Amino acid sequence: MTRLSKSRFIAGQQCPLRLWNDVYRRDLATPPDATLQTIFDRGTAVGELAQQRWPGGVLVGFKPWEREQAIAATNKLMADPAVPAIYEAAIEHQGVFIRVDILARNGAGWDLIEVKAATRGEKEVFQEDIAIQHWVATGAGLDIRQAGILVLDRNYVYPGGEYDLDQLFAFFESREHCLAASKRIGEQVRAFHDMLTRPNPPEIPIGDHCFTPYECPYYAHCSDGIEFPENGLDQLHRLHPTRRAELQALGIERIENIPADFNLNQMQERIRQAVITGQPWQSGKLGETLAQVEWPLYYLDFEAFQPAxxxxxxxxPFQAIPFQFSLHYETPKGELQHMEHLHTEDSDPRPALAHALVHAVGDTGSIVVYSGYERRMLNELAVAVPELATEIETVKARLWDLLPVVRENYYHPDFNGSFSIKAVLPALLPDRKWSDLAISDGMAAATAYEAALNEPTSADAQQTFEQLRSYCAQDTQAMVDVLNELRERAPNRPN
Ligand code: SF4
Incomplete structure (x- = not known):
């Protein structure tokens, strides 16, 4: 019988083909990138800290393939009443092998604890994670008194110094769910074992399940060679799954084939028309809306990271900490200057960043942003740097959000249903494609920064800081280009 592990079981719940590949064709998986690796490392750090909540526990080591030794060591520790807790306890039942983050002695029984670098223990995938462990542990004969997820408590405010582990972590009890799920889990385990005895992989087409609850590492392989329909229904902004299913039931996969009497909302109808005509749509208010900006213009973009x-x-835990901004300054004559700030020391970046920003944006002119993110970061800064709260309020009052202006006033068929600046810029200015930068999205920026802080003076960290500068500057330059191009295209062109 092919052994299942906890992660293989969860993979099988997402997609039986993913499980089959995990067992027989790992070579087809896309290796984790630096962002994913940083997230794994974060989980390890949180897990090790959580162990300290059960002092005196003993770690069961061994390599992943040394299962028999790990099980024997766990059994020995369980038999020793002087051991209050076992970290990474190895248990097996009916061909499912698990390592329990923390198995803590509770009277004559045990508490089963799964640690997550997250704040929401009730997440369905976490509940299934603890349920399979409970099924294995009880099946192996353990008396489980409590079973649950240990998460980080979002309400914990770190006062400095050592963490108060009782305050930092929160326990989400899941034993009821485990008991209710037990029969189903047993059936799923049998079904997975049965599937794995077959010579061929299950035939499963790609779909939404490839990204829920996790992005599947086999997506590049499974989608290889598949031709996605041009102007597919995915491009219909916020199309409800029920409506999408209705269209698919009619055999409709492309936007231009949607019947005219099919009920779409205003935005979706706008997209449909743009696809059919191949022409951009713009509202009659584009020019006057763009004219509302006050010169000179500043274009602002923050980057933030969220340490677990x-x-x-x-x-x-997970509070967004802005560490960088890029700021383009533009005069009515089109003269452009770039300013920036990046905190490159392992200390709270917010005071220096707030001071640099307040100084850089001057006293007058609109501050163009793209989404509500910069306002949220300014709110965070106002709390973190109270001596600048008044100045930050003034900065907030000057914000001018370009995203809703685009969304409400302009649609180009090449937006492909997205109003992200990464979609908008190349649609408006095809020769201004995004550079292929080493850091290319906010998540990558945040994780790269967090990793660089471990050794901020190292050559690797310096390289990361340079990449962050290029990335952030590209975002504000894109705003400059989009706004100017929209101004060109507005019929009642503002000055
Ligand atoms: S990419 Fe999708 S279909 Fe392929 S294995 Fe993963 S979840 Fe299954």
């Missing part, structure tokens, strides 16, 4: 374990006093 609070790094700076006064912060909470």
């Amino acid at each position: 374990l609070p790094r700076y006093p006064g912060t909470r």
Whole structure:
């Protein structure tokens, strides 16, 4: 019988083909990138800290393939009443092998604890994670008194110094779910084992399940060679799955084939028309809306990271900490200057960043942003740097969000249903494609920064900082280009 592990079981719940590949064709998986690796490392750090909540526990080591030794060591520790807790306990039942993050002695029984670098223990995938462990542990004869997910408490405010582990972590009890799920879990385990005895992989087409609850590492392989329909229904902004299913039931896969009497909302109808005509749509108010900006213009973009374990006093788990901004300055004559700030030391970046920003944006002119993110970061800064709260309020009052202006006033068929600046810029200016930068999205920027802080003076960190500068500057330059191009295209062109 092919052994299942906890992660293989969860993979099988997502997609039986993913499980089959995990067992027989790991070579087809896309290797984790640096962002994913940083997230794994974060989970390890949180897990090790959580162990300290059960002091005196003993770690069961061994390599992943040394299962028999790990099980024997676990059994020995379980038999020793002087051991209060076992970290990475190895247990097996009916061909399913698990390593329990923390198995803590509770009277004559045990508590089963799964640690997650997250704040929401009730997430369905976490519940299934603990349920399979409970099924294995009880099946192996353990008396489980409590079973649940240990997460980081979002309300914990780090005062500095050592963490208060009782406050930092919150326990989400899941034993009821485990008991209710037990029969189903047993059936799924049997079904997975049965599937794995077959010579061929299950035939499963790609779909939404490839990204829920996790992005599947086989997506590049499974989607290879598949031709996605041009102007597919995915490009119909916020199309409800029920409506999409209705269209698919009619055999409709492309936007231009949607019947005229099919009920679409205003935005979706706008997209349909743009696809059919091949022409951009614009509202009659584009020019006057663009004319509302006040010169000179500043274009602002923040980058922030969200450390799972609070790094700076006064912060909470996963709190967004802005560490960088890019600022383009433009005069009515089109003269452009670039300013920036990047905090490159392992200390709270917010005070220096707030001071640099307040100084850089001057006293007058609209501050163009793209989405509500910059306003949220300014709110965070106002709390973190109270001596600048008044100045930050003034900055907030000057924000001018370009995203809703585009969304409400302009649609180009090449937006392909997206109003992300990465979609908007090349549609408006095809020769201004995004450069292929080493850091190419906010998540990559955040994880790269967090990794660089471990050794901020190293050559690798310096390289990361350079990449972050290029990335952030590209975002504000894109806003400059989009706004100017829209101004060109507006019929009642503003000055
Ligand atoms: S990419 Fe999708 S279909 Fe392919 S294995 Fe993963 S989840 Fe299954």
